[in-house]
Amino acid sequence: MSLRPKVLVTKIGLDGHDRGSRIVAAHLRDAGMEVVYTPPWQEIAAVVKLAQEEDVDVIGISSLATDHLIVPRLMHALRDAGLAEVGVIVGGIVPDEDERALLDAGVARVFHPGSSLDDIAAFVRDLAARVRSARFPA
Amino acid sequence: MNKPLPDPVPASLDEARVRWAAEYAAQLPQDRETRNRSGIPVKPLYTPLDADPSRYDEALGFPGEPPYTRGIYATMHRGRTWTQRQLIGLGTPRDYNARLLDILDKGATAVSLIPCNSVYRGYDMDEVYPELLGTCGVVVNTADQMDTCLDRVDLATTSCAMNDPLPFTLLAFMLATAKRRGVDWRDISGTSNQSDYISHFVANHMFFRIALPGSRRVLTDHVAWCNAHAPRWNPVSVVGQHMQQAGATPAEAMAFTLSTAIQYAEDCIAAGMSPDAFLPRFTFFFDISISFFEEIAKFRAGRRIWARVTRERFGARDPRSWRFKFHAQTSGVDLTRQQPLNNIARVTAQAMAGIFGGLQSLHTDAYDEVLSCPTQFGARIAVATQNILREEAHLTDVIDPLGGSYYVEALTDGMEERILATMADVEAQGGMYAAVRSGYVQKRIGESARAFQAKVERGEQTIVGVNKYVVDEDASARPALPKPDPSLMRSHLAGFARWKAERSRDDVDRALSALARAAQADGANTFGAVVDAAVAGCTHGEICATLRRELGFGQPLVVV
Numbered sequence: 031m032s033l034r035p036k037v038l039v040t041k042i043g044l045d046g047h048d049r050g051s052r053i054v055a056a057h058l059r060d061a062g063m064e065v066v067y068t069p070p071w072q073e074i075a076a077v078v079k080l081a082q083e084e085d086v087d088v089i090g091i092s093s094l095a096t097d098h099l100i101v102p103r104l105m106h107a108l109r110d111a112g113l114a115e116v117g118v119i120v121g122g123i124v125p126d127e128d129e130r131a132l133l134d135a136g137v138a139r140v141f142h143p144g145s146s147l148d149d150i151a152a153f154v155r156d157l158a159a160r161v162r163s164a165r166f167p168a
Numbered sequence: 169m170n171k172p173l174p175d176p177v178p179a180s181l182d183e184a185r186v187r188w189a190a191e192y193a194a195q196l197p198q199d200r201e202t203r204n205r206s207g208i209p210v211k212p213l214y215t216p217l218d219a220d221p222s223r224y225d226e227a228l229g230f231p232g233e234p235p236y237t238r239g240i241y242a243t244m245h246r247g248r249t250w251t252q253r254q255l256i257g258l259g260t261p262r263d264y265n266a267r268l269l270d271i272l273d274k275g276a277t278a279v280s281l282i283p284c285n286s287v288y289r290g291y292d293m294d295e296v297y298p299e300l301l302g303t304c305g306v307v308v309n310t311a312d313q314m315d316t317c318l319d320r321v322d323l324a325t326t327s328c329a330m331n332d333p334l335p336f337t338l339l340a341f342m343l344a345t346a347k348r349r350g351v352d353w354r355d356i357s358g359t360s361n362q363s364d365y366i367s368h369f370v371a372n373h374m375f376f377r378i379a380l381p382g383s384r385r386v387l388t389d390h391v392a393w394c395n396a397h398a399p400r401w402n403p404v405s406v407v408g409q410h411m412q413q414a415g416a417t418p419a420e421a422m423a424f425t426l427s428t429a430i431q432y433a434e435d436c437i438a439a440g441m442s443p444d445a446f447l448p449r450f451t452f453f454f455d456i457s458i459s460f461f462e463e464i465a466k467f468r469a470g471r472r473i474w475a476r477v478t479r480e481r482f483g484a485r486d487p488r489s490w491r492f493k494f495h496a497q498t499s500g501v502d503l504t505r506q507q508p509l510n511n512i513a514r515v516t517a518q519a520m521a522g523i524f525g526g527l528q529s530l531h532t533d534a535y536d537e538v539l540s541c542p543t544q545f546g547a548r549i550a551v552a553t554q555n556i557l558r559e560e561a562h563l564t565d566v567i568d569p570l571g572g573s574y575y576v577e578a579l580t581d582g583m584e585e586r587i588l589a590t591m592a593d594v595e596a597q598g599g600m601y602a603a604v605r606s607g608y609v610q611k612r613i614g615e616s617a618r619a620f621q622a623k624v625e626r627g628e629q630t631i632v633g634v635n636k637y638v639v640d641e642d643a644s645a646r647p648a649l650p651k652p653d654p655s656l657m658r659s660h661l662a663g664f665a666r667w668k669a670e671r672s673r674d675d676v677d678r679a680l681s682a683l684a685r686a687a688q689a690d691g692a693n694t695f696g697a698v699v700d701a702a703v704a705g706c707t708h709g710e711i712c713a714t715l716r717r718e719l720g721f722g723q724p725l726v727v728v
Contacts, residue, residue: 044285044300046373049414049501052614052728053621059728069726070373071289095285096303096541103297123505125540125649143505143538144634147625 035063035158038086040077041070042104043097050122051092054150058090061151063158074100078107081116087158093122102135115164117157121145185217204462205620206419208582214574227472227581231567235475237468237580238568239526240491245564251529252554253329253495257282257305258541259652260660261316264306267544269320274548275555278529279321279328279358283308283338288331290377290716292709293661302652304541305331307660309708312667314341315348323351328358329495329529333368333377334386336360336695337711340702343398347703359402359451359495360394363387366428367407370604371414371613373724377712380605382687382719387432388439390695391446397696402451404432405495411609412455413501415617418466419583423590424600424609425452426473431600433482443482447489456522457499458514461579464570467494467525469584473591495529496522503538506633507641511535516553523563524570530554540649610727671705679704680714687718 039055041048048070059065066084068077081089089108091101098120108116120132121141129140138157141150192212193199202210229235232242241247254276256267268279282305286296292309293301301307308317318328323346332338339360346356362368365383378386387404394403408416408425416424429450436446452470456463474492478484498518503511512535519532532550534542542550557563570576597603604610623629630636679701686697694715701711716722 044289044296045304046368046724047413048373048726049617052726053415053617055728056614056618067726067728069724096300097285099299099303100297123538123540127649144631147621 035088035155036066036084036086037063037088037090037154037158038066038068038077038081038084039090039092040068040072040080041092041097042072042074042077043093043100044071045093045095045097046070047094048092050094051090054090054092054121054147057147058151058154061155063151063154074104074107077104078111078113081108081113082111086116087161088117088119088154090154091118091120093120093124095123098122098124098128098132101132101137105135105137115161117154117161119150119154119157121150181216185215188213204418204579205457205459206417206462206466206583206586208419208462208579208586210579214578216574218574218578228571228577234479234487234490235472236491237472238571240471240493240528244526244567245523246567249558249564250523250527251278251327251495252276252551252558253278253280253327253529253531254547254551255280255282255331255497255531256547257284257331258650259302259306260656261306261308261313263302263652263656264308264317265319267547268317270544271547271551272321274551276551279318279326280331280361280531281306281308281317281328281338282331287338287708288333290709290712292707293664295709298657298661301657301661307657308338308341309664310667311341311344311348311702311705313664314338315345318342318345323349324355326357328356329361330358331361333362334365334383334390335378335698335711335715336363336386336390337698337702337708339401340695340699340711341708343699344702353398355400356398357400359405360390361405361453361495362407363390363404364407364410364428364432364453366431366600366604367410367425369722369724370411370424370609371416372410373726378715378722379720380601380722382715383722384435384601385719386694386715388435389693391432391436391449392439392441393693393695393699394449395441395445399449402449404429404446404449405451405453406432407453409453409455409497411613412457413499414613415620416613417616417620418455418457418459418462419586420590420612420616421455422466422470422583423587424594424613425454426470426477426587427591427594427600427603429474430477430481434599437482443478443484444486444489447478447482447484448486448491450493452492452494454494454496454522455499455501456496456518456525458502458518458521460517460521461576462583463518463521464525464576465579465583466587467496467522467527468568468571468576468580469587470494471526472580472584473587493528495531496525496527497531498522498533500533500537503533503535504631504633505538507639508535508539510633511538512549512553515550516557519553519557520563523557524568526568536649543650604725607725607727610725614727668707675704676701676706676710679706680710683711683714684718687715 231239412421534546536546686692
């Protein structure tokens with residue numbers, strides 16, 4: 031088993047703006063993580079399948095134009111597929127009132143515009159470590 | 169007033185420059201190297217020694233005359249200010265119409281329509297997750313709904329910009345509405361924003377519905393159809409905004425946009441159209457970043473290059489073909505979630521750069537666009553910002569007021585050189601269509617996006633409230649954000665289902681079959697078939713599904 035955190039960076043829903051997801055994915059890769067990247071508009075079922083096949087620790091969902099509203103559906107689908115322990119973070123334009131709903135649905139953290147790439151990488155690394163120890167207890 | 173420089177420049181001027189340079193170096197021994205966002209080195213001072221006054225006619229000329237560096241019309245903003253075109257769209261057609269009539273009442277002078285993301289993606293409202301409906305744009309799927317959107321708007325006299333990617337169903341619905349109201353299609357004016365499928369394939373990816381070769385065909389058909397049936401409509405808006413928002417530098421965004429326009433023009437010529445038949449209806453759409461002088465120089469250089477390309481490369485004879493008409497939008501990427509009211513200052517500076525750059529139409533972002541779809545409060549401030557700049561600030565008293573600035577002229581030349589070099593890179597790839605198919609353009613934009621972000625992370629590019637002057641904020645001070653009323657959206661959905669059940673299924677089937685046949689037949693016009701389908705009562709989703717089936721599903725090429 032690789033010790034490098036493995037992260038899926040993707041966009042679900044209808045929006046295609048991907049500057050944020052491209053920059054974050056490239057940064058995580060340069061920070062030594064294994065990154066699986068997809069084009070936008072992924073179906074929720076496709077994301078779950080990819081997370082399973084690629085055996086990722088963390089899923090990063092980028093949202094600019096309200097696609098964060100269907101992240102709770104993704105959380106359900108992950109649980110249904112037996113992937114409840116996979117860490118999910120969301121980055122992009124998420125109003126405060128919606129952030130609460132995402133955290134309640136099990137999202138580990140929401141990163142807003144202006145977040146530092148190093149902060150994101152540090153958080154993902156910690157989250158991946160926690161996910162690993164939950165999945166493979168010593 | 170400056171007197172013309174004698175030729176040669178007197179020795180005294182050069183001596184004075186040497187004196188100043190010594191004094192400058194003594195006072196600022198550790199001067200920083202400064203480059204703008206396009207990577208052009210910027211000196212601390214520009215003087216007559218940076219200009220060549222003998223080039224005035226060739227490089228600048230007069231407004232309304234080629235090369236149009238000083239503006240595409242003789243009177244520019246003194247004769248007619250820019251069109252105040254705010255992009256709006258939220259909720260149901262009724263919600264949209266109310267917001268539209270409000271901003272028209274507050275000073276906006278033209279219509280724009282932003283549809284829901286479900287529309288962008290080519291689906292009807294009953295094909296997507298209901299929680300996404302109407303959150304970013306108006307849910308409009310039929311000619312009837314378009315009629316509601318444009319209620320009490322005179323289609324014969326109001327310019328309408330539709331955020332309407334190919335196959336241009338929103339325009340088709342508007343034409344169907346006009347027909348119903350007895351308005352002649354020849355009087356319809358406005359622009360198919362988002363017609364630039366290349367920009368969507370490369371960046372943004374919002375509106376890419378049909379595979380690349382099919383997109384190429386539909387756009388060319390659209391140009392030919394509009395020329396014949398709706399001659400006041402601008403069928404092509406070449407979009408630099410997406411590429412700059414995705415990370416291209418201002419010079420790259422201008423270069424890729426001009427290269428795209430060249431590609432579309434060549435495709436139209438290959439389809440048998442004459443340059444002077446379609447070039448007068450080409451328009452452009454750009455981003456205005458907060459890099460003030462760079463943006464002004466970008467627009468001035470773009471005008472100069474386009475005047476040359478249309479005349480020399482395409483042999484256009486009609487001056488309307490040479491004019492570089494553009495709409496611009498203040499850059500959302502520059503706005504911050506932190507201390508959002510600061511965005512009003514940013515938008516003001518961006519808008520001024522666009523105005524000094526000689527734009528024809530302007531959208532100012534609402535300060536809260538970085539938080540969500542803008543509030544009515546935010547949208548009104550954005551409109552007021554334009555009113556203040558246009559009528560209080562005396563910006564429009566003089567045409568091209570920064571023309572002749574030693575710096576702005578030198579920077580215009582520098583940007584032109586940089587833009588031409590990037591256009592040559594694209595030519596070397598075989599033109600824009602080939603350069604996006606191979607991922608070349610995507611790679612360049614990605615590299616520039618990362619380089620800019622790295623400057624922000626290192627603190628070399630200040631962003632107030634983000635990497636400098638950070639303050640603790642009270643999140644409750646942020647505005648309450650608009651959301652579509654779920655009960656209104658539910659009844660909109662129910663109304664749509666009823667409407668579909670009641671319409672003539674035979675008419676719909678016939679029109680969709682004709683559309684499918686047009687897509688397969690060489691020489692048929694696909695957009696004409698789309699208009700017929702809209703008139704016959706087909707929905708947006710049905711039209712898009714038919715063309716996706718016949719021409720292939722569009723997937724962007726993403727390079728990370």
